[in-house]
Amino acid sequence: MYWEKEIETMDRGNLEKLQAARLGETLGRAQKSPHYGKVFKETRLDTDRIWTVADVGMLPLTTKEDLREQWPYGFLACSRDELIRMHSSSGTTGRATVIFHTDGDIAAWTNLLARSMYMTGMRRSDVFQNMMTYGLFTGGLGFHYGAEKIGALVIPAGAGNSKRQIQLMRDFDTTAIHIIPSYALHLSTVFAETGVDPRRDTKLKIAFLGAEPHSEKMRLKIEELYGFKGFNSYGLSEMNGPGVAFECPEQNGMHIWEDNYIVEIIDPVTLKPLPEGEEGELVMTTLLREGMPIIRYRTKDLTRIIPGPCPCGRTHRRIERIKGRTDDMMILKGVNIFPIQIERRLMEIPGVGTNFLIILDREGYNDSMTVKVEIQREFFGGDLHQLEALRRRIVEELRSDILITPRVDLVEPDSLPKSEGKAVRVVDNRQE
């Protein structure tokens, strides 16, 4: 039942000793990067001292803004020849963040996914259909490598094309899938349309639900529709991608792999560490990263550590479902979108006024985004075609940036809430 029994069930004392040793090595590597080299020097950090896990709080925090500012190579701690892969966050507005991996990094990440999937019961006899986007997004390739490492037969189906997904499941007796929860709900309607009962007509038994937060209620609904076990997972590209934390068969919290990461929960305002069990912002430090070590990364995700041991026997602590964000990031169909991306794009388009409003809805099982955009008074030429052309242009420009096709409504100037101070740019009507 364990992929690596010794590590997964290591007693806390030894696990913390392992973390401390790896922290020292990580700091030594990080110092070679332009960013940390400068930061450590400025803060007069002695990386050669003996470190304990408790000391991590004295290290500087790292933010997404730091990663953006140092784009692309400022966090690199090795020569470029040693890199074998890069992944990047979505969006072309402003600077994306980029994460580089050495072969050692890919091996460590792959191992974490193999460990996670094995934990849920996946074995080499399984057929794994990866219904996630491949490419710059980490979700596709991460799971693909992990499943191959276990030795399962991998179907690299990619995202979308529902009818083909169902056909593949039936033709090759798929037993495990990796799927975005909202897409799982949508796919169930396609199953119904085609007269195929996922419970009766497929061999599905395990689903990895990832890339967007979902409620316990939604998980139970998906499990009911398909008759499989759905496992929640957590990851972010800065910390590799998927496989950072994963549910065990207890399905009660996600084990965060502490041999690979030091985990802290901090108060997002005071930045002080919070006692175990309290909800706050998850902060993580990589322990095995070679190409691009990241120290105390502020994930902006809100969660808490579930106190106490897990009946499964693993000693790595569990985090709860992500409760929300400390920033205004939206997740739609598995894609991370910041209102600022939309704002920047809109403001570059002639004819667009000063205010806009993003409305998120769930129609049936499909999430949708509507962007209401004020037009500029002077732009209006009295012609409907001109307005239609503007509307189409906004749709196209946003689609190319956020990778989702929004509905765009043009509205009259000054008809939307003013953007004074912290404007409410997003209305989320999605119900659980």
Place this chain on the structure above:
Amino acid sequence: MITYQLSIFAENKPGRLAAVTQTLAKEKINIRATTIATSDTFGVINLIVDDPPRAEAVLKKAGMTVRLSRVLAVVIPDQPGGLDKLTQLLFAEGININNAYGFVLEGARKAVFVVSVDRIEAAEKLLEEKGFQTLDARALSAVEPVHYKKK
């Protein structure tokens, strides 16, 4: 002669046209003709009024997005082929009609056809040469549309 059409950008929802007509009614501005072109969630209200500059000012003051544009108000005979004569003429000159609408005049068996065209000076000159009567804002406000006819 060239006259003016008011175009108002409006969201396609209850009350938007009512807000326009209320503002004009308060100011005793007379509407001679109107058309509305709608897309899915928004549209453009086009109006011919008796006092275009004042109408523009009061609508803008009411916060509306208004555009005054030049159009031709052409008098045509209210009989089969009356409109055809005009459109054939514009077509022969390669003048494109972007928008058009009309109303019938009382008594005179005539109609006024409002056309928004791409080359307005050329169109105006052409119509003059061919003997068409075009109305300016003042002339427009003087003519009596048939729906005003008292029974």
